[in-house]
Amino acid sequence: MSAPLVWIILPFFASIVLIFFRKNYQLVALIQTAFCFFLVLLLLVVRFGDVDSTQGLTIKLTTTFNLLGRTLEFKNSDKFVIGIFYSILAIWSAALFIYNKHSKIIPLGLALSSLLLAAIAVEPFLYSALLIEVAVIIGSMIAVDLTTGKSKGIIRALVFFTLGMPFILLAGWYLAGGETSPVNDTQLVQATVLLGFGFVFWLGIFPFHSWIPLIAEESEVPDGLYILAILPFAIFIILLKYLNGFVWLRDYDLVYQALLLFGLVLTFSGAIWATFQTRIKKLVGYLTIIYSGFLLIALGLNSNQGFQIFSELLLPRFLSLYLLMISFLAIEKKGVIEQISDLDSLFYRFPIASISILMALFSVTGMPLTVGFLPVQSLYQESARNSTLIAGLVIGSNALLSISFLRIFVVIMQPLADEFDAVSILDDLKENKFLAAIIVIVILAGIIPNLFFPSFNQILSSFEFLAR
Amino acid sequence: MIINSLLIFFSLVVTAAILVPRDWRWTLFGLAMTYLFGFILIVQIWPLPLAAVKLLTGLIGVILLSTTKMNTEVQEEPIGSISSRIFILLLAILSWIIVLATISRLNAWLPIEYTNLFIGMVFLICGIIKFSTDQRIFNVIVGLLTLLSGFDIIYSSLEGSALVTALYALIVISICILGSYLEGIFSGEGEE
Incomplete structure (x- = not known):
């Protein structure tokens, strides 16, 4: 077998x-x-x-x-x-x-x-483009929400992924045979541009990112967040496979500079949009954009440390999205949340889910005691070693996000104006236990990073030529 | 030579049929024609069964879309003015000129038959124009299928394999199913 x-x-x-x-x-x-x-x-x-x-x-x-x-x-x-x-x-x-x-x-x-x-x-892995397209169509079927009657995000995702596919396929054809044998400078530039366009469409690099917040908003929470968690991850793995597979591509400095630039654009633009966002689900969409930016910056650093940070960033990315998903599920059982203002005094109605949302949000910014602390701090450190400007932009983006999350914190903790019936966490004991368990894992991963993060470095073992 | 010139000429007519008329029947007729053109061009390079798979999947997709359209037609209001149609036609003509002007340089880079490259590029750009100028689900899906049809003509001339054919067929059918699904659900439900 x-x-x-x-x-x-x-x-x-x-x-x-x-x-x-x-x-x-x-x-x-x-x-x-x-x-x-x-x-x-x-x-x-x-x-x-x-x-x-x-x-x-x-x-x-x-x-x-x-x-x-x-x-x-x-x-x-x-x-x-x-x-x-x-x-x-x-x-x-x-x-x-x-x-x-x-x-x-x-x-x-x-x-x-x-x-x-x-x-x-x-x-040969140039065929991956066709399989990704089929996966995106299945993903669109998952993400479509029959109750809202909205499909803009899905259609945009389909358009952008379909536009990316020809570039990747043509690059693959162009590079066939170039895995070991050298290619000339013109070919190198042309193939890199083709691959670049393909991945720009696939990763939702600005200005092709609009499908991400739209899917987060239009789809049911678990469906949209699952697509946003899994699809970019697969694209990143394919990107690593391309970098690992072509010797001249991974030795080409321009590629890493482009990754850095795209990462910075995603992080900074995502942070600005997230800061001014009033719709909570769209905000979650922008968080995934920001995390994609972090991952691209980590890859663009082109160092052992950078690749290690890339693998370590995946854990807070998945856990944050998961925490948000189960918190929203818990809250939406008793009401709908669309705007940030709908989270008003949430702590007094859903204490565990509120803590869970805050934990997820502050993990993204790498606050101490959260799962995001180690990788985000390492990213600051490594990018500062590379360039102060890059570090400044990353820290600035996270500062913007932190301000935005503090605003959400204030809204959630807002005291209830009128008298209210005290809620008991025993009301939904099974769900609350589950939520609490995930929160404990997030905190444990923040306090004892050695417990979880080293295993994530195993991802790099698939790409033996990148982690030198 | 004459056949190739005729093919090129009729491919332009087909793109006009996809882009300009309001009636979805003309659009789907144009889409079906792109698959027929693709078949005629690919069968010269590939074995008949593989080329036929592409034609058949394309036509199945067109049937799927037209079936959905027939069931939802009542709810749809025709939109667009004569000026918008003239604008789209001019856009299409501009795209033909751009293809004509750049095709020889592109042909140096992609060493395939001139006719295949020209028709492939014309369909590909027609698809982009289609989904860029109309946000309705049906037209976006038709635009995507036209783009894929054009790209397939080019890519089939470069690379031929059973897996690519199978995956391409799966993609076309899946897009049509998704399009029918969305069109059936959302037609007349407040789509922008």
């Missing part, structure tokens, strides 16, 4: 089969959660390929799977990336099960994850 069969083909078909049983939503949600956890746990006991191991029980799987004349390939070093995809889907599905929230992530999330993994695993 081969690894791609287990982690790509099987989940894809499982997703299709589960569609037919979706009437029993809770059961399907439970099956999907259990299946995803099983896929993650399985990674702990399997070895891809002929790797010698003397550690306990191990199951060996072949690394390749042939599909229509091309190959899907997972190396042993890809296990962590696969684990991230299914861990995220597992915790998202678990939240949907616990809150009994209907979402198209159940069961389309399995198809989306498997397609994104196929895009990462396909060899």
